[in-house]
Amino acid sequence: MSSPGPSADEAALKELIADELGAVRDRSFGLTTDVLAEDDLTAQVSPLMSPLVWDLAHIGNYEELWLLRAAAGREAMRPEIDDLYDAFEHPRAERPTLPLLKPGEARSYIGTVRSKVLDALPSVRFDTPDPLTSGGFVYGMVVQHEHMHDETMLATHQLRRGAPALLDPQAEPLQVPGEASGAEEVLIEAGPFQMGTSDDPWAYDNERPVHIVDLPAFYIDVEPVTNAAYIAFMEAGGYDDARWWDPAGWEWRNSSGKRAPAFWEREGGQWARRRFGRSEPVPPGEPVQHVCWYEADAYARWAGKRLPTEAEWEKAARWDPAAERSRRYPWGDVYEEGRANLGQRALRPSETGSYAAGASAYGVRRLLGDVWEWTSSDFHGYPGFRSFPYREYSEVFFGPDYKVLRGGSWATHPLAVRGSFRNWDYPVRRQIFSGFRCARSTAEPATAPAKGEAR
Known part of the structure; x- marks a missing residue:
């Protein structure tokens, strides 16, 4: 007997998750490979921050660990790089010395991870007692994690010297101050x-x-x-x-x-x-x-x-x-x-x-x-x-x-x-x-x- 399909609420939640995964990835690329040359992505602007290419591959590795391996039960894609992108194994100051993925490799890797995550998403059940997948928790965790790293990337941009890579929106959306x-x-x-x-x-x-x-x-x-x-x-x-x-x-x-x-x-x-x-x-x-x-x-x-x-x-x-x-x-x-x-x-x-x-x-x-x-x-x-x-x-x-x-x-x-x-x-x-x-x-x-x- 086949398992019943997801409820309408679960289907809507999965659609929302897919949309948010896409939106946060667009933001990540907009802070890295879309606006900076390879040298800028691999450079460390401060010992307080990672090279941007480390952040980029790290968000993909985190997604692989939690959404492919833990949530979907899929085999590891790149287990040999887990140590490189474990934030607790290597302090930020030493990350430029690691054999990190190059920007093109990092973008390809996180793209493949994302493709597999979206392929597996329909089969993951959210109406289970497992607190990791119940209510889509682990997907929300991964989306939030990537947004947090995007904010970290913005701090790295602020520390950068040289020509600006980020520009204010042409039509600035901030409110005009109102009444005190x-x-x-x-x-x-x-x-x-x-x-x-x-x-x-x-x-x-x-x-x-x-x-x-x-x-x-x-x-x-x-x-x-x-x-x-x-x-x-x-x-x-x-x-x-x-x-x-x-x-x-x-x-x-x-x-x-x-x-x-x-x-x-x-x-x-x-x-x-x-x-x-x-x-x-x-x-x-x-x-x-x-x-x-x-x-x-x-x-x-x-x-x-x-x-x-x-x-x-x-x-x-x-x-x-x-x-x-x-x-x-x-x-x-x-x-x-x-x-x-x-x-x-x-x-x-x-x-x-x-x-x-x-x-x-x-x-x-x-x-x-x-x-x-x-x-x-x-x-x-x-x-x-x-x-x-x-x-x-x-x-x-x-x-x-x-x-x-x-x-x-x-x-x-x-x-x-x-x-x-x-x-x-x-x-x-x-x-x-x-x-x-x-x-x-x-x-x-x-x-x-x-x-x-x-x-």
Whole structure:
């Protein structure tokens, strides 16, 4: 007796998966072989980053491991290259010395993998108790993984020197800033909320399980900290006053010599930034980006505030106090275009006042998109955490070495971020598209110093 065919819902999900696999691959090629010569793909622009050709072949090898071998039960295509593209076997600094696939070979390899994945997709059942394939989880994992590497590729492009390879869209799709909210910060009332998720089919293990967190009342900024506000911190001597710096941050500041966000320099008496090979004045109304956790923490202290905890950020982003439930996105449970600057719509953040329709139930704006937002929290598993489908995605990073970032950036694809999504990195990292907003306890008045004033 033959097995019954897939349900209409499963068939629709498989069609969606095939479309998303195609869309993310177009994006990957648009960041590599479509725009760069072979030498640029094989070069390492920084020890912090892999050669782009490594990222390209790695996404194909990851897809082969999980969608061909694990999900479809097919034989290994290229088992001899598994070690080369295992991110835990070789640190980024040494990857250029490996016998990597050449760009043409990499493109051919990942194309063959994709062809076999699509051939096998109709035979993979999603209505099974296997958590790997149930609800198409492993396919969502692979699509999100490739989008994450695309964002990493964008960081590599930002570090590149020479002629620009990426151009802003001719018809720029970012919103024109609308009416200001009228408040710099909002009060989030004390009380419990539901943090994390247990029913999002494509959520990662570190987002699970949903659990109750009871927080005291706090204030949080309506918008991320802008370039103009950060320049005020710089001009007030913020980089030269140890009072504002975490001890490890002060050591980093002294050893690194940094006195401004990454890619900034003084030109003709004003600040300019290098953005994908072009120099331009720093836009005052955009969120500051390319700052590390230590810089964000120092600014917050100087401003008489602090960075929000991860739980505070998520409550401000997801909790609907009227409905007493958490939303998937700040504005609701369904992703809608025009509510956030996500998906590489432009190669930069939007201006303050944009995307007001993406505000949370509390009126906090631009919590998704624009810049990843540093929080004060170390990266740990939630109560009841279970590693799935492999420890190396989340669990091996737990501990005080990594700080949590939330919300995604302009470079993050909507499929790869939601209100419960958690990112993490070392507190010294600046090549990522990171910024921040501030918070404070209700017992702490906001006492930002005047320009040039020492506190």
